[in-house]
Structures are given as structure tokens and as C-alpha cells.
Amino acid sequence: MGEVAAEAGGHVVHGTLHCSDRQCWLEFPVIDGAPVIVMNPQDYVRDTLHHLNSRADIPLLLESIFGDVVPSADPYNAARHHLSLYAGDHYGDWSGMAEGSQVAETMREGCAMxxxxxxxxxxxxxxxxxxAFALAGVVEGPVxxxxxxxxxxxxxxxxxREGRVEWSRRKLGTVYERMTATLPEDTPVDRVDFWILDAxxxxxxxxRFGLxxxxxxxxxxxxxxxMLSEVARMLAPGGGGFLTTPYDWSEQATEREHWLGGHSQRSQWGGESGPVLRATLDRFGLEIVAERDGHPWKLTVHDRSTMHYSLEMIAFRRHGG
Ligand SMILES: C[S@@+](CC[C@H](N)C(=O)[O-])C[C@H]1O[C@@H](n2cnc3c(N)ncnc32)[C@H](O)[C@@H]1O
Known part of the structure; x- marks a missing residue:
């Protein structure tokens, strides 16, 4: 820990961490409880300053004005749309909007595999x-x-930290409504944390990790x-992991030469992604122990649009256990 600028209920809300190597002493900010521990924190701050500096207490009335006047692709609208997609999916049940949570179910299924x-x-x-909250219900120790x-x-x-959180759910266009998720009382909050890390x-x-x-x-x-090389490096010998993916490659996220398949259909595997992913897991000493194809995943874009994905799900263990 470097300095603590603000604390609440035993949580560091704002502050700094620094590298424990005195020759380095690089500073890593902690903002709104989120430690930023990435390779180049200066670049992260420069690239995301509009988010780091944004207020979380803006009422929907003003949010809707801001959202109406900036383009859809502006980081402001892009961020609230992404929060709508993922918070709706993750916390539909904890906000009274849905019966269950796909993510929590996927975590339980991965552990069972x-x-x-x-x-x-x-x-x-x-x-x-x-x-992470779902994994804390299955494994012992920190998550x-x-x-x-x-x-x-x-x-x-x-x-x-607060046991409840609000986000805005997209109804259509730039029209949103506020949702509130409440953390169940039996959540083991002292074993869970959330950090900004580059996978x-x-x-x-x-x-250092069992899962x-x-x-x-x-x-x-x-x-x-x-990322898969890091997964292998993180796992203790015999440790387990699982992933799901729809292989929905796009150049906004990944330059084409880094896709696992999805191109070069004239090649050995006809452009299929699965064989390349399996070969990559094998290359990093991750042995597949169970597989499932066709795992459903749906994300609500707005009231009249839902994306349906079919996921490949693979569970693996690191050699040497
Ligand atoms: C398709 S979303 C999946 C989110 C969640 N796992 C789920 O299934 O609902 C991909 C997530 O990866 C995150 N991400 C992208 N690049 C990353 C990186 N280098 N390190 C860590 N997370 C990253 C994105 O911010 C986003 O939250």
C-alpha cells in the first residue's frame, strides 16, 4: 500500500499502491475501490481518464440529457450500453428482473465439469x-x-462495498431506466474482491490459483x-480452469492475426477455431477434462433485441498435479 486518501468500512476507496521493489516504486492508483494493477498504469490513466474521472452519482434525469447529446459511439454512451448488457445479465435475479443468472449457472457448471x-x-x-460472487459460493478461499x-x-x-448498486438498463435508443441490484446477505464479502487487471x-x-x-x-x-498462457502460468499444478466462447471474432477486439481460427479456411483445420484452441491449451500444458458444445448465452441489447450465442465450453487441468 502507498497512501490511503479515502476509506469506508475497512475498504480503501481512493489511494495508491506502489511496486514493492524500491528500485521501481511504480505507483498504481486505487479509484472507487478499484486497484489498477496493469503493466503500464500511466497509459491506462491516459486512455481511460474520462471514465476514471466520471461521477457515479448522476441522476437518470441528467444522464439522459448527456446521453442524448453525445454520439452512440462516445465512451459515455458505449459504457452505459455495456453496463446495461452485462449488469442485466449478471444481476437480473438480484434486481427482481429475472429468475436466475446465466453467469452464476455457467460458473457452477464449469466447477461441476x-x-x-x-x-x-x-x-x-x-x-x-x-x-466471482458465484465462485465464492463453490470454492473455499479468496476469489x-x-x-x-x-x-x-x-x-x-x-x-x-455498499451491498447495493444502481445501473441503467437500455430500453431503446438512448432511453434507459434505472435498476438496483442488492447483494444477498449470506454473500462472503470478505473473500471476494475486484481488481483492474490485464488478463x-x-x-x-x-x-498461485487453484481455479x-x-x-x-x-x-x-x-x-x-x-491470455491462455497466463491462465496456465496462474494455475498451480493440478489446478483446474474452464472457459466458454462463441468464437465471435471481431477486429475491434482482436487483430485478425491473433484470432484462433476464424480465417484461412484453406488451412489444415479449414478455419475452425476449436482445433486451434485445443492445440493452444495443449501447448501450455492444459489437459482437457470435459467439453460441452452448444451452451446457450443470451444478452439483451434493448427491449426488442436479444443476441443469442452458442458457446463452446471446455474444462481443463494443469499438468503435474
Ligand atoms: C464478452 S465480455 C464477458 C464478460 C463476462 N465474463 C460474461 O461472460 O458475462 C468480455 C470481458 O472481457 C473484458 N476484457 C477485455 N480485454 C481484457 C483484458 N485484456 N483483460 C481483462 N479483461 C478484459 C471486457 O472488459 C469484458 O468485460
């Missing part, structure tokens, strides 16, 4: 956090939700191969 699971656990690309998005980690941190460059020594989940991350990250 692995058989025995042990912590500490890491939910990579965990977005607004439900995966960390990690994502690069400040708005998403801030939402998860607020729910963790391609994780700040932990090798072998790593990467739900719908492979096709949403600039370096899927680097």
Missing part, C-alpha cells in the same frame, strides 16, 4: 462481477474478479494466446 475445485479462484474478464474495464469493476466494487499480463507469481475461469473472454481480448 472439473469435479473437485479448490481456491484461490480467479475470474478473468469477469465484467461486473457476478462470476478475485478481474477486468480491464473501469466502469464494470466500479459497479462490482460498489455492490461489494494478458497478470501481476502474480506462477502457480481460473475465463467466460467469453477468448474472442474479446487483443491476445487470446497470451
Amino acid at each position: 472439473l469435479g473437485g475445485v479448490a481456491g484461490p479462484a480467479l475470474d478473468l474478464g469477469g465484467s461486473v462481477g457476478r462470476g 478475485l474478479g478481474a477486468d480491464m474495464s473501469f466502469p464494470m469493476i466500479r459497479l462490482a466494487q460498489t455492490l461489494l 494478458m499480463a497478470l501481476p502474480f507469481p506462477a502457480g 481460473v475461469a475465463a467466460i467469453n473472454l477468448v474472442d474479446c481480448i487483443p491476445g487470446p494466446t497470451n
Whole structure:
């Protein structure tokens, strides 16, 4: 820990961490409870200052004015649309909008596919956090939700710290309504945390985790191969992990040369992604223990639009257990 600028109920809300190597002493900000522990925190601050500096207490009345006057692609509207997509999916049940949570169900299913699971656990690309809360109900020990998005980690941190959080759900166009999720009383809040981490460059020594989940991350990250190499590095020998993916490759997220398949249909595997993913897991010493294809995942874009995905789900263990 460097300095603590604001604290609430035992949580550091604003402050700094710094590298424990005195020769380095690099500073990492903690903002709204979210520690930013990435390879280059200066670049992260420069690139996301509009989010880091944004207020979380704007009432819907003013939010709707701001949303109406900036373009849809502006980070302001893009962030509230992404929060609408993922918070609606993660916390539909905790806000009285849905009966269950797909993410929580996927986490339980992944753990069941692995058989025995042990912590500490890491939910990579965990977005607004439900995966980490779900894993805490299955494994013993600490559970960390990690994502690069400040708005998403801030939402998860607020729910963790305050027991409730509001977000705006998209009805259509730039028309939104406010939703509130409430954390169930039996949530083991002292074992869960949410950090801003890059899944391609994780700040932990090798072998520290018993379980790593990467739900719908492979096709949403600039370096899927680097991420899988980090998953293997994080797992203790014999540790387990699982991932799901719709292989929905896009150049906004991943340059084409880094896609796992999805191109070059003249090649050995005819452009299929599954064989490339399996070969990559094998290359990093991750042995597949169970697979399931056709796992459903739906995301509500707005009141009249829902995206339906069919996911490949793969559970694996690191060699050497
Ligand atoms: C398709 S969403 C999936 C979210 C969540 N796992 C789920 O299934 O609901 C992909 C997530 O990966 C995050 N992400 C993208 N690049 C990342 C990176 N380099 N490190 C960590 N998370 C990243 C995004 O911010 C986003 O929350």
C-alpha cells in the first residue's frame, strides 16, 4: 500500500499502491475501490481518464440529457450500453428482473465439469462481477474478479462495498431506466474482491490459483494466446480452469492475426477455431477434462433485441498435479 486518501468500512476507496521493489516504486492508483494493477498504469490513466474521472452519482434525469447529446459511439454512451448488457445479465435475479443468472449457472457448471475445485479462484474478464460472487459460493478461499474495464469493476466494487448498486438498463435508443441490484446477505464479502487487471499480463507469481475461469473472454481480448498462457502460468499444478466462447471474432477486439481460427479456411483445420484452441491449451500444458458444445448465452441489447450465442465450453487441468 502507498497512501490511503479515502476509506469506508475497512475498504480503501481512493489511494495508491506502489511496486514493492524500491528500485521501481511504480505507483498504481486505487479509484472507487478499484486497484489498477496493469503493466503500464500511466497509459491506462491516459486512455481511460474520462471514465476514471466520471461521477457515479448522476441522476437518470441528467444522464439522459448527456446521453442524448453525445454520439452512440462516445465512451459515455458505449459504457452505459455495456453496463446495461452485462449488469442485466449478471444481476437480473438480484434486481427482481429475472429468475436466475446465466453467469452464476455457467460458473457452477464449469466447477461441476472439473469435479473437485479448490481456491484461490480467479475470474478473468469477469465484467461486473457476478462470476466471482458465484465462485465464492463453490470454492473455499479468496476469489478475485478481474477486468480491464473501469466502469464494470466500479459497479462490482460498489455492490461489494455498499451491498447495493444502481445501473441503467437500455430500453431503446438512448432511453434507459434505472435498476438496483442488492447483494444477498449470506454473500462472503470478505473473500471476494475486484481488481483492474490485464488478463494478458497478470501481476502474480506462477502457480498461485487453484481455479481460473475465463467466460467469453477468448474472442474479446487483443491476445487470446497470451491470455491462455497466463491462465496456465496462474494455475498451480493440478489446478483446474474452464472457459466458454462463441468464437465471435471481431477486429475491434482482436487483430485478425491473433484470432484462433476464424480465417484461412484453406488451412489444415479449414478455419475452425476449436482445433486451434485445443492445440493452444495443449501447448501450455492444459489437459482437457470435459467439453460441452452448444451452451446457450443470451444478452439483451434493448427491449426488442436479444443476441443469442452458442458457446463452446471446455474444462481443463494443469499438468503435474
Ligand atoms: C464478452 S465480455 C464477458 C464478460 C463476462 N465474463 C460474461 O461472460 O458475462 C468480455 C470481458 O472481457 C473484458 N476484457 C477485455 N480485454 C481484457 C483484458 N485484456 N483483460 C481483462 N479483461 C478484459 C471486457 O472488459 C469484458 O468485460
